Amino acid sequence: MNSLATKTTTPTIATTSSNLSSQLQHIGLCALPTQLDDFIARATKSRWSTRQILEQLVKAEAAERSRRSLERRLRISGIKTFKPIADFDWSWPSKIERDVIERALTLDFMGSALNLILVGRNGLGKTMIAQNICHAAVLAGHSVLFRSAAALLEELHRQSPEGRRRKLRTYANVGLLCIDEVGYLSFDDKAADLLYEVVNRRYERKPLILTTNRPFKEWNEVFPNATCIVTLLDLAPSCRLHCHRRQQLPRPRKRAGDRRTPEEKMTAAYVAAVLTLYLDLPDTPLRPSPLDQSLARKLHEQSVPLPLVESALLFATLRRFSRPSDLPPLPKIRSLAYFLPVIEELQQQPLPDSYLDYLRLKLRKLSLHARPDVQKNTFSDDR
Numbered sequence: 001m002n003s004l005a006t007k008t009t010t011p012t013i014a015t016t017s018s019n020l021s022s023q024l025q026h027i028g029l030c031a032l033p034t035q036l037d038d039f040i041a042r043a044t045k046s047r048w049s050t051r052q053i054l055e056q057l058v059k060a061e062a063a064e065r066s067r068r069s070l071e072r073r074l075r076i077s078g079i080k081t082f083k084p085i086a087d088f089d090w091s092w093p094s095k096i097e098r099d100v101i102e103r104a105l106t107l108d109f110m111g112s113a114l115n116l117i118l119v120g121r122n123g124l125g126k127t128m129i130a131q132n133i134c135h136a137a138v139l140a141g142h143s144v145l146f147r148s149a150a151a152l153l154e155e156l157h158r159q160s161p162e163g164r165r166r167k168l169r170t171y172a173n174v175g176l177l178c179i180d181e182v183g184y185l186s187f188d189d190k191a192a193d194l195l196y197e198v199v200n201r202r203y204e205r206k207p208l209i210l211t212t213n214r215p216f217k218e219w220n221e222v223f224p225n226a227t228c229i230v231t232l233l234d235l236a237p238s239c240r241l242h243c244h245r246r247q248q249l250p251r252p253r254k255r256a257g258d259r260r261t262p263e264e265k266m267t268a269a270y271v272a273a274v275l276t277l278y279l280d281l282p283d284t285p286l287r288p289s290p291l292d293q294s295l296a297r298k299l300h301e302q303s304v305p306l307p308l309v310e311s312a313l314l315f316a317t318l319r320r321f322s323r324p325s326d327l328p329p330l331p332k333i334r335s336l337a338y339f340l341p342v343i344e345e346l347q348q349q350p351l352p353d354s355y356l357d358y359l360r361l362k363l364r365k366l367s368l369h370a371r372p373d374v375q376k377n378t379f380s381d382d383r
Contacts, residue, residue, distance in 0.1 A: 030068065179195075
């Protein structure tokens with residue numbers, strides 16, 4: 001019987017330079033496929049060891065991935081064309097905090113999730129400064145989005161509910177968000193709510209840069225009838241930079257003496273006393289905001305006795321001190337409004353007159369042994 005002999009052949013694959021490049025691309029390599037022949041030539045000429053080949057491969061791939069990442073982040077950021085900060089004319093604004101800008105260009109504010117607010121008239125270079133800071137952040141490896149206020153709000157407004165939620169997550173989680181030209185156009189209350197949502201989601205989590213040609217006291221004209229403006233302004237500022245155009249500075253007035261009425265002087269003394277008591281407490285800002293001043297004036301209009309206000313401030317602060325240490329720390333106090341419920345509480349149930357001295361002594365003792373999380377708030381709420 002004849003046996004059937006089966007001859008098995010093993011196919012050989014001739015791996016050419018072209019299909020090797022394709023295979024390298026297929027496994028996710030970026031740099032080597034485009035410079036394969038040159039890489040092989042250099043390895044052969046220099047007689048690289050296996051370890052050296054791997055080291056050079058990793059080095060080339062890392063450099064190429066870094067380059068592509070930079071190009072992608074620059075493209076997504078929307079920074080567009082801008083002049084370098086070296087071309088900025090520091091003498092053009094009559095007043096500008098150059099040290100703040102130069103420190104911001106080092107990106108030291110990003111680690112603390114601080115907000116940088118650039119306030120000034122048109123044509124002073126606020127956008128140019130913001131673009132340079134954002135570009136420095138991209139070069140440092142951060143994700144950045146640079147959007148005008150009009151473009152950002154329009155994009156959120158025309159989205160479906162699900163699309164809006166996705167966009168809000170994007171704006172909330174990007175490493176650095178810059179909202180340019182707030183105040184150049186007027187918006188409805190819906191736009192104010194959307195801007196508030198963006199700022200609120202980033203609050204004390206991610207840094208924000210905002211440029212505006214309007215002081216915050218005029219934002220009610222930018223967002224008329226918006227109920228969230230006060231809260232929005234309470235969240236936004238951490239560090240403000242004012243730029244004043246030289247020819248638009250008002251001429252200094254000649255002092256003509258104090259022409260205030262006795263009632264106005266009494267109101268000013270009361271407001272100053274309340275704000276001094278407020279700012280002397282731990283966890284409060286370094287400077288009072290216009291809102292704080294307004295609230296202090298309202299307390300005077302309501303004839304709230306100064307000792308009652310001081311008792312309320314001390315009483316509320318002692319409550320914060322006595323909070324159990326195993327609970328999460330309370331946020332910093334950003335406004336005098338924090339104490340209004342306690343003031344109303346003591347108006348309804350007054351404390352004994354002698355209790356004020358006890359509160360002062362108690363707080364003084366506790367301040368000497370304060371917990372690390374109870375300290376002076378370095379954020380300013382100056383609006």
